[in-house]
Amino acid sequence: MKLAVSFDGQNASASRQSYERLRELVAGDLNKVNQVVVDHLQSSVTLIPQLAGHLVSSGGKRLRPILTLTTARMCGYEGGRHIDLAACVEFIHTATLLHDDVVDDSALRRGSATANAVWGNKPSVLVGDFLFSRAFQLMVADGSLEVLKILSDASAVIAEGEVDQLMISNDITTDEAAYMQVIGAKTAALFAAASEIGAVVADRDPSDQAALRTYGMSLGIAFQLVDDVLDYSAREADLGKTVGDDFRDGKITLPVVYAIARANDDERQFWKRTLEDEDVRDGDLARAMELLERHDALADTMARARDHANEAREALAGFTANPYRDALLELVDFCVDREF
Amino acid sequence: MKLAVSFDGQNASASRQSYERLRELVAGDLNKVNQVVVDHLQSSVTLIPQLAGHLVSSGGKRLRPILTLTTARMCGYEGGRHIDLAACVEFIHTATLLHDDVVDDSALRRGSATANAVWGNKPSVLVGDFLFSRAFQLMVADGSLEVLKILSDASAVIAEGEVDQLMISNDITTDEAAYMQVIGAKTAALFAAASEIGAVVADRDPSDQAALRTYGMSLGIAFQLVDDVLDYSAREADLGKTVGDDFRDGKITLPVVYAIARANDDERQFWKRTLEDEDVRDGDLARAMELLERHDALADTMARARDHANEAREALAGFTANPYRDALLELVDFCVDREF
Numbered sequence: 216m217k218l219a220v221s222f223d224g225q226n227a228s229a230s231r232q233s234y235e236r237l238r239e240l241v242a243g244d245l246n247k248v249n250q251v252v253v254d255h256l257q258s259s260v261t262l263i264p265q266l267a268g269h270l271v272s273s274g275g276k277r278l279r280p281i282l283t284l285t286t287a288r289m290c291g292y293e294g295g296r297h298i299d300l301a302a303c304v305e306f307i308h309t310a311t312l313l314h315d316d317v318v319d320d321s322a323l324r325r326g327s328a329t330a331n332a333v334w335g336n337k338p339s340v341l342v343g344d345f346l347f348s349r350a351f352q353l354m355v356a357d358g359s360l361e362v363l364k365i366l367s368d369a370s371a372v373i374a375e376g377e378v379d380q381l382m383i384s385n386d387i388t389t390d391e392a393a394y395m396q397v398i399g400a401k402t403a404a405l406f407a408a409a410s411e412i413g414a415v416v417a418d419r420d421p422s423d424q425a426a427l428r429t430y431g432m433s434l435g436i437a438f439q440l441v442d443d444v445l446d447y448s449a450r451e452a453d454l455g456k457t458v459g460d461d462f463r464d465g466k467i468t469l470p471v472v473y474a475i476a477r478a479n480d481d482e483r484q485f486w487k488r489t490l491e492d493e494d495v496r497d498g499d500l501a502r503a504m505e506l507l508e509r510h511d512a513l514a515d516t517m518a519r520a521r522d523h524a525n526e527a528r529e530a531l532a533g534f535t536a537n538p539y540r541d542a543l544l545e546l547v548d549f550c551v552d553r554e555f
Numbered sequence: 556m557k558l559a560v561s562f563d564g565q566n567a568s569a570s571r572q573s574y575e576r577l578r579e580l581v582a583g584d585l586n587k588v589n590q591v592v593v594d595h596l597q598s599s600v601t602l603i604p605q606l607a608g609h610l611v612s613s614g615g616k617r618l619r620p621i622l623t624l625t626t627a628r629m630c631g632y633e634g635g636r637h638i639d640l641a642a643c644v645e646f647i648h649t650a651t652l653l654h655d656d657v658v659d660d661s662a663l664r665r666g667s668a669t670a671n672a673v674w675g676n677k678p679s680v681l682v683g684d685f686l687f688s689r690a691f692q693l694m695v696a697d698g699s700l701e702v703l704k705i706l707s708d709a710s711a712v713i714a715e716g717e718v719d720q721l722m723i724s725n726d727i728t729t730d731e732a733a734y735m736q737v738i739g740a741k742t743a744a745l746f747a748a749a750s751e752i753g754a755v756v757a758d759r760d761p762s763d764q765a766a767l768r769t770y771g772m773s774l775g776i777a778f779q780l781v782d783d784v785l786d787y788s789a790r791e792a793d794l795g796k797t798v799g800d801d802f803r804d805g806k807i808t809l810p811v812v813y814a815i816a817r818a819n820d821d822e823r824q825f826w827k828r829t830l831e832d833e834d835v836r837d838g839d840l841a842r843a844m845e846l847l848e849r850h851d852a853l854a855d856t857m858a859r860a861r862d863h864a865n866e867a868r869e870a871l872a873g874f875t876a877n878p879y880r881d882a883l884l885e886l887v888d889f890c891v892d893r894e895f
Contacts, residue, residue, distance in 0.1 A: 258715050259715070260715045260718045260719045260722065262718055262721075262722060263715065263718055310684075311684075314680050314681065314684060317676075317677075317680060318676075318677040318680055318681065336657075336658075336676075337657075337658040337721055338718055338721055340654050340657060340658055340680055341654065341658065341714055341717045341718045341721065342714070342718060343684075344650075344651075344654060344683075344687070344710070344713075344714040344717070345711060345714035345715060345718065347684070347687060347710075348707055348710035348711035348713075348714055349711055351691055351703070351707035351710070352704075352707045352708060352711055354707075355700060355703045355704045355707050358700060360695060360698060360700070363691070363695045363703065364692075364695045367688055367691035367692045367694075367695050368692060370684070370687075370688035370691070371685060371688035371689055371692055373684075373688075374681055374682070374684040374685035374688055375598050375599070375600045375603065375685060377681045377684070378600045378602055378603055378678055378681045378682060378685065379600045381602075381677055381678055381681065382600065382602060
């Protein structure tokens, strides 16, 4: 099937290269973060490092810790605090993934079996709690109440966003504003916090902190919108998850919000049956993708993603140009053009 | 059925009175804690206060926040920080209850339907995360890194204990030492932290902090052991949960550890079938209770509880006598003699 929004092979390849350049730029720091993560997964309860290690080592993009590392470096920070704090961010992210996979009953993440699929829901819930606690222990050891405030606020907002997402699940009357509020909380809040921390460790003034917060928030929203589009278009091997997961779960995402807003009666009945009643039959995913194309829903979602990407770029305008700033700008391109 | 360890009606009634005197003594503070809890449950996502409020208002004993309030007062503290910190302790406790009930698939707590039974597992997991985050936001607002360290350490240990408990579940080879490690972590760590915080806000020296930590730890272990005994003997209406829950869940508790250690081959087969294979048939609970009686398993567990209760009392020896110290001593009696 040809999609209205086709991912241009060249853009995607360029985007992957820009992501890899960024990873290269912070490779030394990132290796240290990985070491901190591994060290702090240790527990006398052997299932904890086993289960958490499964997810941590499954090859995530490490975008959130990379944000902390890169923003700190862009701000000229030369100490070591950003390493531990990037690990905190990764711990919080991993905890939310463990709980997400339980809540969504997911079997596959990043192309591997989820922890809940391997070990069951119970240890996934509890190991998530452990990782969350570890994040706070690391922050306490770092000793900054400002960082603790940023990340405890973000954690509360993420949980609110997750509950909110559960509320709009299967609700085909969800509008764009309600959806944007959900993803601002469940996804973008941690991008924002991760980026803001870079300015905090570098002791930058409040306006620079706010600018990096805006950068992270806008990037996070763009990232999530592209995720929503990829769920209806990605090649499974690239995304490491099954195409159509959101559809089968009755998840409301922006492409669907647009398609429903533009639906005729017959189409509305289709969305009601599939998303609201979760009565999904053979051929329904193909029809959903056809309707998304007919109503330009994926293309328009990509346009919204690009708007937020532009806001992210603009938020960096006040910072002196250096390789880290370039990398953060390229990261915006990656988030929009990525195929994984 | 008559149990080897019968709860003496007079003791139980005296114990309930001593608990009620303690609640009366800190009633003013406790009302303020309840207000802080209610205020901080607020969220634009309406399910959050609804679900969390269901549990918070279901009439728990509030033992953990009462520990913070009473230890602070015993140490002569006259400020207001102990109110917010007691609320933090209650938030962390409530978060673990929500996750526990999901992990145990419980339908009843304190005589009411559990949150997961009413709203399902998904929001229970996520609202637990929210409450946990709220606890840390409150601690950050309080501003003490020392308190943050005590409670983030406790949270990590609790999660480890919960995973550990899952590991020994259905494992009839579990010995007393392994079991004591589990309950030291999953239950007593929060009692210890809640009590220690009282000394911290009152700015007492490290030895007083350590003494209150020991008090809480010993009290928590005694409390949990009595809980284990009550599960095989309590009147349902008093405990607000079903008698025999632990048995039907294949949970290993100290009474069962003792009974298995003293079992003949035939009895061992019974424990293997019921606890390990979870093949529980009509009449099995009655037989389990009979075996616990035959081997003095409940009486010996109560003896261990009394040992720890004595340690808790001794930990208070260094503090000047005052009504709060008396109340903390009475609380030990309550925890051992309670029927609920």
